[in-house]
Amino acid sequence: MHDDLLLLDSLRLNFSQASLHLMNISIGFIMFGVALGIKWENFKSIFLNPRKIIVGLSSQFLALPAVTFIAVWLLGSFITPSVAFGMLLVASCPGGNISNFISSVARANVALSVSLTAMGTVLAVIFTPLNFAFWGGLYSTTSPLLRPIHIDPFEMFQTVTILLGIPVAVGIIFSQKLPEITRKIQKPIEKISMLVFAAFVILAFRNNYEYFIHVHQLDINYCIYSQCNGSDDRLLVFEGIQAKPHR
Secondary structure, three states: OHHHHHHHHHOOOOOOHHHHHHHHHHHHHHHHHHHOOOOHHHHHHHHHOOHHHHHHHHHHHHHHHHHHHHHHHHOOOOOOHHHHHHHHHHHHOOOOOHHHHHHHHOOOOHHHHHHHHHHHHHHHHHHHHHHHHHHHHHHOOOOOOOOOOOOOHHHHHHHHHHHHHHHHHHHHHHHHHOHHHHHHHHHHHHHHHHHHHHHHHHHHHHHOHHHHHHHHHHHHHHHHHHHHOOOOOOOOEEEOOEEEOOO
């Protein structure tokens, strides 16, 4: 399994600049729909009682990287350094806008989710490089994959403003100024947002189909190995997803 995972290092996902623009437009539309169900008063109550914000950000930037490091340490003999560093990097990053949409669909506290996304994205300028350097250094100080991460504060502020601030503000103002229209379009926009999100996932899967199939084959290999490794009278020779008994 470890040797098979080394093949993942050579994979490069097909994700063009046009796809990024399409994704950003989709996220903006989704966040507008999410904001239709939020009021300014929701944010006021959150910041007057910041305990939830503190717990959320602490979980994001302290607990998640620590738990991920423990998982990487426990799986050390099964995963490659690139997979380990990838897990640590993802755990060091803040939550994204899609979490706000999921919170909306789940009827959770959307204002809290949006607040955590905005503050987490801003704090990521400091905490994402710091966490990756700290936990990555504990994992391996000599790996070439342990590189300094620099996040441009201006680009981060621009991202928060364009993909989160503007759509949310427009959505809240729209719902306040046009409540009747909001009640009529809120449900359809939620359904359209689901379709947009699903379409984007399907498009990404289609463009990288061969890579997903390759990883799926690795999973099948590992399952076969896990089931058959304890038998003394069988030696499995793996070729693709085929397991051939040999005596």
